[in-house]
Amino acid sequence: MNSSQWGPSALGLGTAVATAAVLEALIRGGAINAYIVPLPSQVVLAFERVLVEENVVHRFLLTTAETLVAGALITVVGIGLGVLLHRFRLIRAACETWVAAFASAPVVLMYPLFLVIFGRSATTIVMMGFVAALPPVILKTLEGLAGTRPVLIDVGRSFSVTRSQMFWKIMLPAALPTVFVGLRLGLIFAMINIVGVEFLINFGGLGQLINELAERYDLPGTYAAIGFVVLVSVLFFYVTERIERWLRPA
Amino acid sequence: MAASRMRRASVAIVRAAIIAALLAGWEALARSGLLFRDVVPTLGAIARAVATLVSQPVFYVNLGWTLGEVALALVVGGIAGLLVGLLLGGNRFIGRAFEPYLYYLGPTPKIIFFPVMIMWFGVGPASKMALGALSCFFPIALSTAAGMRQIDGVLIRVGQSFRASTAQMVTKIYLPAMREPIVNGVRLGLGVAVIGTLLAETKLSNRGIGYLIIQAYSTFDMPRMYATLVVLFALAIGANALVSRFSTDHRRR
Numbered sequence: 001m002n003s004s005q006w007g008p009s010a011l012g013l014g015t016a017v018a019t020a021a022v023l024e025a026l027i028r029g030g031a032i033n034a035y036i037v038p039l040p041s042q043v044v045l046a047f048e049r050v051l052v053e054e055n056v057v058h059r060f061l062l063t064t065a066e067t068l069v070a071g072a073l074i075t076v077v078g079i080g081l082g083v084l085l086h087r088f089r090l091i092r093a094a095c096e097t098w099v100a101a102f103a104s105a106p107v108v109l110m111y112p113l114f115l116v117i118f119g120r121s122a123t124t125i126v127m128m129g130f131v132a133a134l135p136p137v138i139l140k141t142l143e144g145l146a147g148t149r150p151v152l153i154d155v156g157r158s159f160s161v162t163r164s165q166m167f168w169k170i171m172l173p174a175a176l177p178t179v180f181v182g183l184r185l186g187l188i189f190a191m192i193n194i195v196g197v198e199f200l201i202n203f204g205g206l207g208q209l210i211n212e213l214a215e216r217y218d219l220p221g222t223y224a225a226i227g228f229v230v231l232v233s234v235l236f237f238y239v240t241e242r243i244e245r246w247l248r249p250a
Numbered sequence: 251m252a253a254s255r256m257r258r259a260s261v262a263i264v265r266a267a268i269i270a271a272l273l274a275g276w277e278a279l280a281r282s283g284l285l286f287r288d289v290v291p292t293l294g295a296i297a298r299a300v301a302t303l304v305s306q307p308v309f310y311v312n313l314g315w316t317l318g319e320v321a322l323a324l325v326v327g328g329i330a331g332l333l334v335g336l337l338l339g340g341n342r343f344i345g346r347a348f349e350p351y352l353y354y355l356g357p358t359p360k361i362i363f364f365p366v367m368i369m370w371f372g373v374g375p376a377s378k379m380a381l382g383a384l385s386c387f388f389p390i391a392l393s394t395a396a397g398m399r400q401i402d403g404v405l406i407r408v409g410q411s412f413r414a415s416t417a418q419m420v421t422k423i424y425l426p427a428m429r430e431p432i433v434n435g436v437r438l439g440l441g442v443a444v445i446g447t448l449l450a451e452t453k454l455s456n457r458g459i460g461y462l463i464i465q466a467y468s469t470f471d472m473p474r475m476y477a478t479l480v481v482l483f484a485l486a487i488g489a490n491a492l493v494s495r496f497s498t499d500h501r502r503r
Binding site: 007008009011012015016036037090091093094095101104105106108109110111112113115116117188191192193195196199200207210211214219222223226229230233234237238 | 365
């Protein structure tokens with residue numbers, strides 16, 4: 001990191017610390033009610049308590065496992081449907097706008113429906129993440145396959161490759177970078193929806209942690225748990241970004 | 251010409267066939283008795299429930315609450331996002347200092363902030379609105395900042411050579427040049443504001459569409475729940491299409 005990048009980072013971090021300090025002073029001074037906004041120092045201390053007492057490792061692993069299962073499902077079903085739509089032009093012309101419309105619908109609002117069908121269980125949570133994250137994977141797979149450079153296809157033709165060779169050796173490798181973009185989007189959608197549904201139905205991993213602490217009216221604990229979940233999702237976002245960059249050397 | 255008309259006709263036929271197959275499959279599943287009764291209601295039952303729903307004033311009262319909450323959320327979150335986006339995009343130093351925070355906080359699940367919103371704004375519509383505003387702030391701020399940075403430098407120099415004031419620069423140069431990224435940000439923001447507001451309504455409230463959905467769930471009135479979801483999806487998809495049209499319409503003319 002060179003010196004021109006130091007200034008902005010220091011300002012950003014400094015502002016965050018200063019905000020916490022001002023809040024601390026305002027709450028201690030009584031300008032902000034401590035029963036609504038707990039002291040930042042208490043929240044920091046509560047981190048340890050939440051981590052030790054609330055089974056956080058287990059919850060983290062549970063949410064991660066749910067996200068990974070949903071991720072495996074969107075990989076298989078999403079890429080499969082994308083390939084199918086690409087292969088049959090007529091179906092694509094008929095359905096692509098539907099998929100796009102579905103992507104813009106508030107799918108997660110169907111969670112009570114999933115509760116009825118799958119019960120209050122991990123299946124509901126995984127299925128909700130899967131359904132909400134499916135459209136970007138389909139659309140990006142389609143985009144990647146449709147964007148194969150004509151030169152590559154011509155090369156394949158001049159080697160007179162078979163249809164399946166054309167797909168496996170040329171189209172799919174050329175589409176992969178775009179497919180990865182879709183998969184990463186899908187994984188992020190899945191994670192957001194999984195944590196959200198866990199919170200809403202009060203079942204399972206990290207989302208439930210927040211709900212429980214809020215219902216106990218453990219204020220510093222609630223704030224710390226929210227901070228923890230935000231950290232986890234930022235980390236998740238960062239790691240998938242890194243993996244995506246590593247997978248597409250451009 | 252004839253070929254394209256043929257193609258359009260066959261697309262329409264394929265669409266009709268897919269819809270017919272889905273509906274037939276649904277009806278068969280509903281009548282098969284494989285699932286618990288009412289988990290998949292018959293199409294007739296859902297259609298009747300839709301008709302009942304849209305003919306009752308209670309639906310419009312709750313729709314009004316939800317629309318009001320979403321609209322206020324979009325105004326508050328949108329204006330805050332626009333201002334922050336202009337600031338971050340306009341100043342390289344400030345942008346580098348704070349944009350990473352927005353970029354990484356953007357894709358976190360916002361609904362987990364709902365307990366905090368309840369403590370700050372109470373259990374009424376204000377906390378739902380706050381959650382919607384928080385949700386739509388991030389995409390709008392980020393796309394405004396990105397849009398600001400991709401403005402053609404020539405336009406900015408033209409404005410400067412006319413000695414435009416800051417207000418004039420914003421209204422005459424920046425905003426028109428950023429129409430597309432801003433509309434796109436608002437479209438994304440609208441989507442997440444709707445989700446944030448409605449999810450909050452399902453968690454804790456006594457009015458709004460989210461409340462209607464969760465009420466139908468807790469009384470196990472499945473046709474009514476399907477009907478509410480169908481109407482909600484139609485409204486959400488329609489609103490999204492309307493906003494997208496807004497971003498491209500001018501160009502075509």
